[in-house]
Amino acid sequence: MLHHRRISLAMLLAGVMISSGCSAAADSGAPPADLKAKLGKSIGREITAVNKTPIKGLFEVVIDKREIIYSDAKGEYIVQGDLVDLAKRKSITREREAELSVTDFSKLPLADAVKEVRGDGSRKLVVFSDPDCPFCKKLEQQSLANIDNVTVYTYLFPLSSIHPDAERKSRLIWCAEDRAAAWKNWVFNEKLPDNKGECENPVARNLKLGESLGVNGTPALVFENGRIIAGAVPGDVIDRMLNEARTEALAKKK
Secondary structure, three states, rough: OOOOOOOOOOHHHHHHHHOOOOOOOOOOOOOOOOOOHHHHHHHOOOEEEEOOOOOEEEEEEEEEEEEEEEOOOOOOEEEEOOOOEOOOEEHHHHHHHHHHOOOOHHHHHHHHHHEEOOOOOOOOEEEEEEOOHHHHHHHHHHHHHOOOOOOEEEOOOOOOOOOOOOOOOOOOHEEEEOOHHHHHHHHHHOOOOOOOOOOOHHHHHHHHHHHHOOOEEEOOOEOOOOEEEEOOOHHHHHHHHHHHHHHHHHHHHO
16 A cells, blocks of 8 residues: 555446446547646646546546546546556556656665665665655565565655654664664664764655655655556565566666
């Protein structure tokens, strides 16, 4: 799951799919020519694109190149949440967001992240985490617990609007002598390091970086091939994506 302010309406959308009687192969037709401009004016944000979906009369709306919502043909209603293919048991929304959310991993300022090397550290993973996000702790305690041969770079990314104390905790962890150990001690034992958190820290830079990448919630994961996915993803999925990303990275070097 993802800890942020977007409301998931996956079940509502699933209900729409059932009641509409449309299959994934159904042709919803092209979006109305004026829908993009109309939504841009109503929402007050840049509408990158408007595309058809498997549901007739429901259109995918891409905001600021990364965020996805859905609209009716007249632009009178919008829906936020996952569009789910029930037959394939997959989120169409998540797949599209992953396609849109690609960055150049080599250009990330990894010196601003808490670094942990496991095994040979050959695979690379970036995680945006809020110290007070329960799903971030779940990711660490369950999904990442048994993953080896990886270097994990954790950007401390406090969502102060919902976790007022997260920024202070981020500074305390960053100012610890052993940042990786401090992060683990907090995630697993809820024990913070004994310091004043007054050292120079990258928290503000991390927030700007996340914003530039379209990260608006935690946890968010960035793989070596530039793919970005959100939520406490299961460990087997992360392990598979790490292998795929590593293979792609090595292929590019040849």
